[in-house]
Amino acid sequence: MSDPASTHHDVDPAGGPAVVTVYRPSDPVDVRATLRPLSRGAGDPAYRVIGGVVWRAIRTPSGAATLRLEVAADGVHARAWGPGAEWVIESVPEMLGRGDDWSGLDVSGSALLRDARHRLPGLRLTRVNQVVQVLVPAVLEQKVTSREAWRAWRDLVRRHGEPAPGPAPEGLVVPPDAAGWRRIPSWDWHRAGVGPQRSDTVMRVCAVASSLERTLSLGRGGPEVERRLRSIPGIGVWTAAETMQRSHGDADSPSVGDYHLPALVGWALIGRPVDDDGMLELLEPWRGHRERVMRLISASGFSKPKFGPRMTIQDHRFH
Incomplete structure (x- = not known):
């Protein structure tokens, strides 16, 4: 599914020694959409997107590392610094979806999923190899x-x-x-x-x-x-x-127990909210691909109607 280029070392005048490669997947990869689940909010101190370039600060088994990913005509240019740079560069292909096979997913029966799949051919499930x-x-x-x-x-x-x-x-x-x-x-x-x-x-x-x-x-x-x-x-x-x-890049692990997802899936697939059991029933035809379907719905831009009770945000910091 992929053809990563050879890895080599470089010296960045601004940042010292770097490990560099160009990842050339055989199938399209949307880097930002694939890695979006790794971001913990807009202010995540370990994740940043600047001018289309994705930056990640990663704690690896070999130590700290910074990863820079930039899409170019010849592939995804990956550059890493720090004690964990070699480990991070080796992880890039699976991080960007190598081994995530969507070929068995048939969404022809759902207009929303079919349209999302058509518009998002590069969406992949990440596997970061860190638990x-x-x-x-x-x-x-x-x-x-x-x-x-x-x-x-x-x-x-x-x-x-x-x-x-x-x-x-x-x-x-x-x-x-x-x-x-x-x-x-x-x-x-x-x-x-x-x-x-x-x-x-x-x-x-x-x-x-x-x-x-x-x-x-x-x-x-x-x-x-x-x-x-x-x-x-x-x-x-x-x-x-x-x-x-x-x-692990698990393609069949829907998030049961989530406050928002059942209603989102229900509205997206049948036009009304459902509970966890209802969500699993709707996803059952895609068993083996249920997380891929969830990601398609989330990435499609679909949003459920804006009504109903909201969760109260409690501040426990100074109590």
């Missing part, structure tokens, strides 16, 4: 609004991460590793608006980080990976799905 790095922010998003979770993510990463290496945009920050998350004191969790239930779950996740990363060897998600993730107290079906979608 803890996507599981921690998923835990922060449990049972709170996205705005509240993203604020907590910003506060904690800026306070406990490190500046991204190389010529990174100002304010780009590499999130902590598992040991770094475990060192965060209770008052900083409180200041970020994260209660003991979620912070304790992060501590449990980070205590078994190595075993969680080994689930990547089991393939692109699936029941066994979900079972291992959910064996950790505090990790339920929603958090496991949100993680496997990004870490």
